Each structure stands twice: as C-alpha cells, then as structure tokens.
Amino acid sequence: MPARTMRAVAVLLTAACAAVSAQIAWTPIFLDASSQVDLWTQSSSGCACPGGGEDCACCVRDGACPCGDVAPTRCSQCGLEQYCSNMCNITIDSRVLKNKSGKTFGQIKSPSIEGPGACSYVLQPDAGQRVEIQLYRLVSVGRFNGSRITEKTIRSQFLAFFSFTSLSNTQGVGFHPRGGSRIPHTDCDWLYQDVSCRGSGTCVLASPGYPGLYPPHRRCRYLFATNSVHTRVKIIFTSIMLPRNHCATDYLTLRAGSSPSASLLASLCSERIATLEQPGPNLLLEFNSGPLVPPYDYNGFIAKLEFLEKIDTSAPPPTVAAASPPLAALTHLTHGERNALAENDAAANEISTNKGGHIGCGATVRGYGAGGIRSGHFDTRTTAWRSQCVIHLVGIPTDVVQVSLFNYNIRLQSCRSHIEILEGLHEFGARGERGDRFERGDRALLRVCGPSVREARDPSGRFLFRQAVTSKGSNLTLLVRRATTQSVDEEEFVDGAFAFYDEQHEGTVSPDATCASTHYGLASPAHGGVSAPSHHHMFWNIEERLMCTHRFIPASNQSVTIEIQHLDRMWSAEQTGSVVTGAGGCRTACGDAGCECRAATPLQHHDHVALVAGDGTHLSCLCGDFQAAWLPVVVRSWTSLRLEYSVAHYTYASRGFDYAAAYSFNDDAMCGQRTYTTHSGEISSRNVSVTGSLNEFFYQQCTWVLDSNVERQLYIDISSEQDKSCSSWNITLHEWSGMGAHSDGGLAASAGDLLYTFCARQKNHTFTLPWRLNTVVIRLVALSRQQPLYTIRWRSQVVRANNRLGPPTPVPAASAKASRFDHMIINYLLLFLLCGFIASEYCCYKMTLFALGERF
C-alpha cells in the first residue's frame, strides 16, 4: 500500500503551499471547550497530579492523559504521552491511537529546534483511511533549497493537526471528482460516460490527492466512454503542475481506445494548461507519477470534461453515393415507387451536401457505383424531424446487408412507435398503412416496439452485446415510425451502422457471428483475396478482442491454397488492463512444421493471424516479431481451412492491423474422400505446383476406403522415396467403423482402430491385413514443407490358400507368399471363367464360394 505512509515536515509544508488557491475543507477536529489551553489540556492547573499533589493540569475528559513529571501543566493525547516534551522523529499509528485514546485525530507540536535540523513524522493510516494534515503554525523554518536547509535557524517550530479520515468521508479535505465512477478493484481508475456528464461542469477529474501533492509511483487511468458515434470528448485541463524535468516519470497520456496499448494521441508534462478534443468511442487518459521530487512544488492536474454532440465532417467515410444508377434500371419498381426513390435520392444528395455525409431519414444508400459506400453510420437525428423515417440500403445482387443498432429511444406505447428492419425495398405512404403494418411486421428481420430504450453501453461502460441483423437479399429497408412531433425533452431516434458484404468475393456471411464468412470451393471464384475487415463502422461498439475468420472449404476434388502475402506490424496487448504480466510478447518461430506463435500467455491476448485446420490445429501462425522476409506464408490444404485474424484489443479508433492474403481453389482430385471397390489398384501422389515460398506448407488429410463385399486377404504396399520424419507425414491403416458426420457437414468414413502406421523413413513396406477384413480405411496426414510423395498399391486374395478347415492365414513368410500367389492366380482364372457368364458381382461372390465348396 503505497499511500500508507506520509513522511516529513517538508512534505506537509509544500503541499499546503501548492494549495493556496483552493479552499480546503478540513475534517473538523473535536474540541472540549473553547477556552482550553490546547487540544488535550482543559486548564494548566487545578487537578490532581498522577504521582500525588493537587496542582497539575486538568485534561480533556475524553482521550487525554496527563504528561506527568516532564510537563505537569500539560496533557497530551493518550498514547502519545511519552512525546510530551519532545515530539520529534515519531510514528503515529492510527490503530494504536484509536485504541489508546479513542480518537482518530490529534495534534503535532514540534520541539523548538536550532536549524539546520530535521524531525520526521510518520503517519500511518489504517486500511480505508486517508491522512489529512493542517499546518496552522510555522516559525523560523529557514530556507530549503530542494535537498537541504541552507540557513542556520533558532527556535524553528511548527504546529499541526492531523486526522485519519475514512476514505468514504466526502466532507473532508481537498477536491472530489465529479460525474465519474470508480472502477472497482483498481487503485485510482475512473470511468466517465457521456450519459452522466450532461451539462458543463458536471464532470471534473483530478490527480489523486489534488490539490495536494500526489502520491509517488502511481498510475491512474481515466476512461472516457461515449454512447453515440458523433460524440467528441473535450478535456479542459485548467491546471497542470508536474515536477520540472521529470517528464520520463511524471506525465499524462491520452490514447485512442480503452487499452493502454492503443495509439497515442497526446502526451502532457510541462504544459500548464491544455485542451484536448478527440472523437470517441473510447479514450484513455493515463496519469503516471514517479518518485517524490523535492522541493515538492507540484500537485498534479485538474480537468473539466465535456462531451460534445458534433457531426464531424472529417469523420471516415460514409459519403452518400453521388452517382446513382439510372432509375430505369430498377425495373421491378412501380412508377410510384420509382418517383418515391427519386425523391429519396434528392433527399440523400441533400444530406450529403448539407449534413457532412451523415445518413439520416430519407436516405438511399447505394453500395455500388462511383461514390457508392460499403459501410457507414446512420442516425435519424441528423435530419429534420419526420414521424416516419425510412432508410434504404441498396446493394449489388451478390450483396447481403448487415445492420447493427447502437442506441435508440422509442417512446409511444403499444408499438405505436417502432423500428423495423425489412428485407427488400419498401415504400410507405405518408399516412402510414396501419392494416399493412402487422403483416409487414411478420416479415421484419427485426422489430423493436415502443416504449423501448437502448444505450450502447451499460452503466459500467461496457458495450452491450450487439443487436444486429443480416439480410438474405441485397436490399434492406430501415423504418422508424414515431410520434408526429418531436418531444422537447426526449427525442425518439435510432442510430447504428450498416455494411454491405459481397458474398461472391467476401464469402458467405455467418449471420450470428460478428465477423465470420465461409468460402465454398464450388461456389466461390477460383482465385480471390481476403484482407483485414474494412467494415469498421460495424465494429464501433467492440472494445474487446475482435476475431474475424474466413473459412475455406474445398470440394472433394479440390484443394485450397492460401498465401499470406502482406502483414502489418501487430500490436500485442500484454500490458492491457491493470495486470502487467512481465511475460514477453508473442514470438513467431518458423520451422519444419510451419510457423508457430509462441507466447507465455494465451494466444488470444496477442494480435495474430493464423491458418487453422478443421480440427483446430494451427498450421501456421504469425504474431509479434514476424519478419517481412518470411512472407509469403503458404498453406495448401485438401480439407477445410480457417484463416483467423485476431486483434487482442480492438477499438474503433485503433482498428487493428492490416493483412492481405490470396486464395485459390485448385482442381486436384488426388485427395479428398474416395472409395475403391476394385480388388487391386494404386494411389499415388501427383506433383502439384509449388509457389517456391520459404514458408510453404502442405496440409493433407486424405481418406481412402478400400471396400469389398467379398471376403479377402488384403495386401497393401506403401512406398516413398522421401526421407522425412514420421511427424511430417505418415499413412495409417485403420479398421472401418461406418460413416460418421464430418466436420464440414457431410458424411465421411470414420477410421476405426489403428492397424498400422507407415512413415516415409520406412521407404517401402507391405502390410498384410487380417483375413476377412474386407474394408479398410487408409489415411494420409501431412503437415510438411514438401508435398508428400508416396505410392500405395493394394491387391486382394479372395480365396484361402490353405484348406477350408484351417485357421485364418498368419502373416506369410516371404517364400511361402510366392507359392501361395501361384495358387491364387489359378483360382482367379477359374473364377473369371465362371463369372464371365454372370455379369453380377453378387453372383460372382456366390459363385466364388461355390467354387470353394462353402455353404451358401
């Protein structure tokens, strides 16, 4: 507890000097009567002496004890009697004092000393207490040059009151912050929200202990959070006094986001006053203090906070589409609707020119053409009042539209005021079709009935879970129906964000996820690119981890190649929050098994880009100190692959980092899921084109089923020329355990118990499977810098070489094998002759058994 101890006369002195301009409220100290000698002495004589005798001081009734022989005419606070004659170099412990005298306040009366000299006083508050000191007399203290007293003095003395006051006592000394709320479990952190700072002067903040000296080695954070997209935060520092030339330890910073790793907007140290103004949604002011610096002529800062509702013309796009497509193109609309749209266009253009591009009632937003916009914010308050407010969002045919609502206030009861988000484009007559409304309501993607209020954040400043919808088609209508006139005290409004997603290029949007899409090999273009999300407007109300995923699902005769081509420097959020982990950041290590993110703390605390297999295996991961020379990182995969873009602490102002990746779906049928019913055959790897990148990896998970409905003895030869470790790729043989649900949704053969493993080092190996194991699953798993090269050949022996009463064949010895094969060939020939007449495998099976003399 750094604040437990306050030390030294000098500290007391200068703290008081710095505060001259402010009127300090002082916790009143109890006095027994107005005519008493001092705080504890009622009168200097007239009472019995402790050791006998009648003419000693009379003490205050409560909490005072006689000084005894050293000063018979004085009393002191119980617990401090031993210092009656010399109150120098002492410690006053709040708990002890309370125990002995029943009081949490008292008086310090220094001895009269010859300078230069020093007496120190340590005041030790209990938990939950602060220390207040009031110096009311100071005599001949000499000159202090910052490190020592430079002047000889005589009879130097001071008198002071002190009080251990509860922290919850707001009547006491000094400044009290206004309008903010303490962030629980922190030393000195505060939250200020726009909703609690309406009106000037309602929100004031200051360094701890202001206007006194602030405690050393502190870090206090002041988070400013806005609920509206347009709100700007104005911080007016009316006084800043930090020690001179200590800017490395004593300073203020303002950051664009709620995290201490967010980008720096301003840094203050030597300024005396300052005014900063920045847009929301989150700003973090951080105050840092170093060691105490003599001559203690500083006292921190005090600032007023204002939240300004400002429509910012320099804000990032949106701009309303300037060049509209010819209205004639909108063939499905009736003449009336077209006129209505034309009017809306006019209105929209008016908005774009007059209101700084903010989208309000009557706007038609186009996601295409010159000046078309792909995402933006809307707010019904940016346009003149209309009881019926309609916003049209028109995309290209392959688009879907997402709308997220941030704040709204819908007042009229029984749904007379409401918000609806409707699929497609709708026009509404000025009178409003009441009958039609409910029918339409059923078709609404989202309907909010009045009375209803939503604020983007909860009282603790946390953004609420998003309220968003995704269209099925390319057009969306937002309708707000409200009272015919605007209420004076409470406007009915809605604000939020929208974005168009071109599913053809950006993948199929996951409606429930914040930022996820899927690219299907058969439906998406064969080549394309993905990059960091550009629909930032939608993420305005995210101030935590942002994870965006692109899932690539190749068809069974395809593979997918993903090439991370460009990557920006990434921030890591290790220092986030009040926890300083001390653990290093995230390191990227590229080796034979791909690039790996190595971090002491969970990966979600670090910005990263990862390529992840369907089963969650990280095939490649880049974070922290990756080097541009390692790019491109390429993964070619024969099963589904997920590109994960993760920003540890996203804020609208900081927006994470950029990357660019190219993908291509390749036609290559060598992997995927295949079933072979022939009794012999060969599967071999085929050369695929390589990019030649240093960090190219192959991820293959191929499953082949060798299936037969004839009882057989199966031999599988596997060979490879490669000298690779087993962990880079291997082929396993499994029993068959039926069809199971595949992670990509389809059915896939489930591999049962493992029978054998083939590693490339083995060069070639023949596996003899148990008799009657007619169906086996062969699985290739590879994660390797080189494409695995292999040949798998199989052959079946459908008759038993030994007589039919014998036991199943043990694994044959090499020589026995050859003769058995001769035997087998003869049997095969026989069978072929027989089966040639009957072109049915089933018959053939029966015939085989017949030929072997089995019962059937």
Ligand SMILES: *[C@@H]1O[C@H](CO)[C@@H](O)[C@H](O)[C@H]1NC(C)=O
């Ligand atoms: C207070 O006094 C009592 C008895 O005099 C003692 O037992 C106790 O430990 C004291 N507490 C403190 C905090 O000094």
Ligand SMILES: *[C@@H]1O[C@H](CO)[C@@H](O)[C@H](O)[C@H]1NC(C)=O
């Ligand atoms: C008080 O302590 C200071 C240094 O800590 C010392 O120089 C001084 O002599 C002490 N005074 C008395 C009266 O003990």
Ligand SMILES: *[C@@H]1O[C@H](CO)[C@@H](O)[C@H](O)[C@H]1NC(C)=O
């Ligand atoms: C204070 O005075 C002492 C002795 O004269 C000197 O050594 C010291 O540097 C001075 N300190 C300052 C801050 O001027």
Ligand SMILES: *[C@@H]1O[C@H](CO)[C@@H](O)[C@H](O)[C@H]1NC(C)=O
């Ligand atoms: C969306 O609106 C445009 C313009 O009105 C129209 O051409 C297009 O067919 C609409 N799309 C859908 C899916 O309704």
Ligand SMILES: *[C@@H]1O[C@H](CO)[C@@H](O)[C@H](O)[C@H]1NC(C)=O
């Ligand atoms: C891949 O499979 C799909 C259907 O599964 C088929 O339409 C397509 O023609 C196949 N492509 C190749 C190259 O075999």
Ligand SMILES: *[C@@H]1O[C@H](CO)[C@@H](O)[C@H](O)[C@H]1NC(C)=O
């Ligand atoms: C595959 O490619 C490698 C190197 O590109 C080459 O040496 C090898 O002969 C090729 N194999 C086949 C079967 O084309």
Ligand SMILES: *[C@@H]1O[C@H](CO)[C@@H](O)[C@H](O)[C@H]1NC(C)=O
């Ligand atoms: C087989 O290869 C995969 C992928 O490289 C690897 O994860 C697995 O550990 C390997 N199995 C054995 C037994 O080495």
Ligand SMILES: *[C@@H]1O[C@H](CO)[C@@H](O)[C@H](O)[C@H]1NC(C)=O
């Ligand atoms: C397997 O290895 C043996 C020698 O170890 C060799 O004679 C044989 O040709 C190899 N078979 C294949 C298919 O490579």
